[in-house]
Amino acid sequence: MPTSLATPADAVVAPRRINQRVIPGFGLSMGITMAYLGLLVIIPLAGVFLGSLGMTWEHFWNTVTSRQVMASYRVSFGVSFAAALVNAVFGLLVAWILVRYRFPGRKLIDGMVDLPFALPTAVAGIALTALYARTGWIGQFTYFIGLETAYSKTGIFIALTFIGLPFVVRTLQPVIEDLDPEVEEAAASLGASRLRAWFTIILPALIPALLTGFALAFARGLGEYGSVIFISGNMPLRTEITPLIIVKFLEQYQYAEATAVATVMLVVSFLLLLFINLLQRWTESMGQARR
Amino acid sequence: MASIVTRIRGEPLRKSQSTTTEPAWCRRLMIGTGLVFLLFLLLMPLVAIAYEALRHGIGLCLATFVDPHARSAILLTLTVAAICVPVTMVFGLAAAWAITKFSFRGKSLLTTVIDLPFAVSPVIAGLIFILIFSGTHGYLGPYLEAHDIRVIFALPGIALATLFITLPFVARELIPIMQSQGREEEFAALTLGAGGWRTFSRVTLPNVKWGLFYGLILCNARAMGEFGAVAVVSGNIKGKTSTMPLYIETLYFEYNSVAAFSLASILTGLALVTLLLKNVVEWRMTRRPS
Amino acid sequence: MSIRALNITKSFGRYTALDHVSLEVPAGKLVSLLGPSGSGKTTLLRILAGLEFPDPGSGARVFFHEHEVTATPAGRRGVGFVFQHYALFRHMTVADNIAFGIRARPRAQRPGQEQIRERIATLLQLVQLDGLQQRYPSELSGGQRQRVALARALAVDPKVLLLDEPFGALDAKVRKDLRRWLRLFQEEIKITTVFVTHDQEEALELADAVVVMNNARIEQVGDPQEVYDRPASPFVIEFLGNVNRITAGAGHTTGSSMDALYVRPHDVDLQPVHSAERHHYALEARVQHVFSAGNYARVSLEGTGNREPFEAEISRARLSELALRPGDHVAVVFRHVRLFPKGEYIEADVDKGRLVTPSFEGTGPA
Numbered sequence: 001m002p003t004s005l006a007t008p009a010d011a012v013v014a015p016r017r018i019n020q021r022v023i024p025g026f027g028l029s030m031g032i033t034m035a036y037l038g039l040l041v042i043i044p045l046a047g048v049f050l051g052s053l054g055m056t057w058e059h060f061w062n063t064v065t066s067r068q069v070m071a072s073y074r075v076s077f078g079v080s081f082a083a084a085l086v087n088a089v090f091g092l093l094v095a096w097i098l099v100r101y102r103f104p105g106r107k108l109i110d111g112m113v114d115l116p117f118a119l120p121t122a123v124a125g126i127a128l129t130a131l132y133a134r135t136g137w138i139g140q141f142t143y144f145i146g147l148e149t150a151y152s153k154t155g156i157f158i159a160l161t162f163i164g165l166p167f168v169v170r171t172l173q174p175v176i177e178d179l180d181p182e183v184e185e186a187a188a189s190l191g192a193s194r195l196r197a198w199f200t201i202i203l204p205a206l207i208p209a210l211l212t213g214f215a216l217a218f219a220r221g222l223g224e225y226g227s228v229i230f231i232s233g234n235m236p237l238r239t240e241i242t243p244l245i246i247v248k249f250l251e252q253y254q255y256a257e258a259t260a261v262a263t264v265m266l267v268v269s270f271l272l273l274l275f276i277n278l279l280q281r282w283t284e285s286m287g288q289a290r291r
Numbered sequence: 292m293a294s295i296v297t298r299i300r301g302e303p304l305r306k307s308q309s310t311t312t313e314p315a316w317c318r319r320l321m322i323g324t325g326l327v328f329l330l331f332l333l334l335m336p337l338v339a340i341a342y343e344a345l346r347h348g349i350g351l352c353l354a355t356f357v358d359p360h361a362r363s364a365i366l367l368t369l370t371v372a373a374i375c376v377p378v379t380m381v382f383g384l385a386a387a388w389a390i391t392k393f394s395f396r397g398k399s400l401l402t403t404v405i406d407l408p409f410a411v412s413p414v415i416a417g418l419i420f421i422l423i424f425s426g427t428h429g430y431l432g433p434y435l436e437a438h439d440i441r442v443i444f445a446l447p448g449i450a451l452a453t454l455f456i457t458l459p460f461v462a463r464e465l466i467p468i469m470q471s472q473g474r475e476e477e478f479a480a481l482t483l484g485a486g487g488w489r490t491f492s493r494v495t496l497p498n499v500k501w502g503l504f505y506g507l508i509l510c511n512a513r514a515m516g517e518f519g520a521v522a523v524v525s526g527n528i529k530g531k532t533s534t535m536p537l538y539i540e541t542l543y544f545e546y547n548s549v550a551a552f553s554l555a556s557i558l559t560g561l562a563l564v565t566l567l568l569k570n571v572v573e574w575r576m577t578r579r580p581s
Numbered sequence: 582m583s584i585r586a587l588n589i590t591k592s593f594g595r596y597t598a599l600d601h602v603s604l605e606v607p608a609g610k611l612v613s614l615l616g617p618s619g620s621g622k623t624t625l626l627r628i629l630a631g632l633e634f635p636d637p638g639s640g641a642r643v644f645f646h647e648h649e650v651t652a653t654p655a656g657r658r659g660v661g662f663v664f665q666h667y668a669l670f671r672h673m674t675v676a677d678n679i680a681f682g683i684r685a686r687p688r689a690q691r692p693g694q695e696q697i698r699e700r701i702a703t704l705l706q707l708v709q710l711d712g713l714q715q716r717y718p719s720e721l722s723g724g725q726r727q728r729v730a731l732a733r734a735l736a737v738d739p740k741v742l743l744l745d746e747p748f749g750a751l752d753a754k755v756r757k758d759l760r761r762w763l764r765l766f767q768e769e770i771k772i773t774t775v776f777v778t779h780d781q782e783e784a785l786e787l788a789d790a791v792v793v794m795n796n797a798r799i800e801q802v803g804d805p806q807e808v809y810d811r812p813a814s815p816f817v818i819e820f821l822g823n824v825n826r827i828t829a830g831a832g833h834t835t836g837s838s839m840d841a842l843y844v845r846p847h848d849v850d851l852q853p854v855h856s857a858e859r860h861h862y863a864l865e866a867r868v869q870h871v872f873s874a875g876n877y878a879r880v881s882l883e884g885t886g887n888r889e890p891f892e893a894e895i896s897r898a899r900l901s902e903l904a905l906r907p908g909d910h911v912a913v914v915f916r917h918v919r920l921f922p923k924g925e926y927i928e929a930d931v932d933k934g935r936l937v938t939p940s941f942e943g944t945g946p947a
Binding site: 109 | 318322328386410430474477478515517535540551559
């Protein structure tokens with residue numbers, strides 16, 4: 001062994017303390033992150049649960065199941081679900097034509113899809129109301145055929161469709177881009193019609209992303225406030241959404257009741273977030289399987 | 292030979308003919324449906340805002356901005372954005388650094404907690420700060436009353452609610468970018484003798500500058516446009532705690548439609564500029580792939 | 582500067598990357614860490630650099646010359662590290678990349694702008710990239726990036742140069758050129774150098790000493806000739822160069838616990854069956870295939886008795902003498918075989934006067 005040799009493990013003395021983290025700044029960055037999240041998110045949200053713990057169970061239960069609140073759940077969940085469903089269909093269509101087809105104005109439309117994200121909700125609310133009210137450009141026609149658009153559930157539905165659209169489109173777009181055309185070619189070469197390829201090859205690959213987009217749009221719709229209150233008319237038992245119930249309680253200084261309803265909504269939001277996380281993991285694992 | 296040539300000419304290969312696309316009529320139908328849908332949903336509201344603002348002439352539209360309440364609303368909105376954007380940036384950078392440059396337990400839980408404000412209704416975002424800071428009902432109420440500190444129905448409350456809403460914006464943009472760039476460049480800087488701060492400012496930051504900018508413009512748009520959370524905590528006192536979106540609401544329900552839409556068109560302009568910048572940044576990021 | 586690493590253990594969760602590894606690199610030498618992926622070679626290199634640290638409490642220690650650097654952070658070890666994918670700062674020019682380490686020094690030790698510029702020019706000359714100061718990494722070829730990474734590492738006057746798979750990301754032609762260039766370069770500046778590779782040809786051609794690693798341990802250390810000619814374990818002989826592993830009958834005929842014997846294809850000689858004496862060949866085989874595209878002909882064979890496939894490498898002259906065709910029977914003589922009974926090492930060599938013919942048909946060995 002002329003040039004180098006393995007040395008037996010001799011003279012073993014414990015070295016000085018070793019800092020296992022090579023890149024500096026863990027303490028500082030983690031400290032800032034945890035402190036900020038703790039003060040701004042975790043403690044305040046915990047305050048809601050703490051607040052409802054201060055109520056008697058009976059009071060809590062009577063509040064969150066009172067007639068007006070129950071009616072608001074029906075409106076919020078029902079309309080959010082319907083809007084998310086419509087977004088899933090049209091969002092898929094929009095995402096598909098934006099990725100797969102070339103037509104004039106495609107880039108511009110692609111950029112505009114995020115408008116509901118960037119436009120303040122109050123602005124969206126008054127604009128949609130102006131359009132769909134009885135005297136509005138679109139409202140004239142809908143009322144003519146007997147469809148009430150503003151100050152009804154249909155109005156809420158329109159606002160929530162507007163708000164939810166980018167979630168579905170932006171979730172689907174990268175997945176459609178990643179679809180390998182070779183798989184579709186293989187299906188065609190095996191004699192499958194285009195329609196068959198759509199339902200047996202393309203749609204199954206898009207299902208996780210479609211569900212994720214649907215769930216994101218649904219979750220956003222449940223919590224939405226700004227755009228809805230202008231167009232909904234806010235009629236008790238008919239067009240009151242749950243966030244509005246919370247605001248009304250707060251305006252009457254019924255903080256305990258507001259907290260109780262907020263607790264119910266938070267639990268639903270957390271469950272949805274969990275569900276969305278699982279869906280996203282599923283989407284990613286499908287993406288890896290394709291590679 | 293001639294007959295073969297003609298036959299080939301008789302059946303030209305259409306450019307669009309392919310096994311991986313729909314028939315032409317179907318494509319046209321899909322594009323048509325998609326465009327009509329987007330026309331009604333996205334474009335018409337924009338046109339409506341401009342029309343409503345200008346329907347009684349430009350003079351009446353501009354008169355809105357002479358209103359001192361409108362001016363104070365604009366100023367308050369700018370102040371809130373000026374507070375929120377830098378704070379959210381510092382948090383976003385710290386969180387992204389901690390999450391992408393180190394391995395530790397509970398990382399995915401931490402990422403989920405950062406996402407929480409996205410999942411929570413804006414109304415609840417306002418409510419949580421009322422429960423803590425309200426002078427009469429809040430956990431800290433007695434203390435704040437004793438020291439004459441106003442949080443709710445004042446600027447601090449508005450800022451807190453907006454900080455909550457905008458919390459994920461910068462971190463969510465930075466984390467995937469920094470994750471895909473890995474840690475090797477930081478390691479290289481460290482072997483060359485650079486300290487932590489130098490590594491961060493000279494190596495990491497320049498690499499994520501477009502992603503950071505992207506996060507900041509989205510954060511700014513949301514900070515200026517937030518309605519629900521701010522509506523709950525601000526008390527909406529004209530000329531004092533009324534932000535632009537809140538003042539738009541006030542004007543609208545006072546049947547002052549022109550003023551409401553005039554003020555709204557400023558925020559619409561902001562949204563369009565945000566979209567434009569966002570697309571410019573996206574274009575920059577794809578043009579110089581990392 | 583010499584490097585001494587003692588008793589290095591490193592685990593990632595439940596996975597052990599290094600298991601009590603010790604290694605010494607003398608000053609001024611070029612040493613290669615060779616092994617398959619997952620053998621721990623890159624982890625060892627990163628521990629030498631201070632980019633990973635051994636498990637705390639495992640008693641691991643690292644010395645540079647006589648100084649202990651076990652807990653010293655990377656920036657204060659005086660190492661130059663060249664990353665597998667170069668890790669060039671993509672938003673900086675070549676000049677700024679190279680100057681980064683110099684500019685990171687405390688103000689008192691930092692040379693002036695003019696001196697930095699001269700240093701960059703000298704380094705670029707050294708790596709033969711004169712005049713590329715203002716280019717960005719994205720505007721360079723793979724080989725050029727590699728050399729910029731090297732120049733950047735050398736700019737801080739390291740005492741030790743560490744390279745992680747330095748040629749891994751390059752195409753075959755560039756790789757050969759750069760390899761030769763690095764060898765000359767290292768001889769010129771005489772810096773203690775350790776590089777990681779999974780390519781045995783690269784390790785054997787370039788290094789003064791080769792450290793063969795497998796499964797978180799060092800299998801053998803020696804100069805290239807030594808590890809190739811006198812491999813210490815079945816793993817080393819299989820990892821370095823082509824080898825025939827012949828199993829059937831080995832243990833059963835000799836009565837030992839040997840599970841296989843190893844013969845390099847170029848140590849397999851073929852003779853016509855009729856001319857060879859029965860005692861002088863190991864076994865009879867049938868020709869399966871003859872590949873004669875290169876300088877040497879490769880003959881794939883199958884033992885007639887045990888039907889075990891193996892390969893011989895013979896000169897083209899010998900091939901035409903034998904006029905082999907698929908299906909022909911030949912007598913096989915092993916010039917040089919290696920056996921590893923129970924981890925020990927036995928060598929047998931015709932040149933030492935023993936013709937090794939471990940018979941598979943019951944004929945006793947010579």
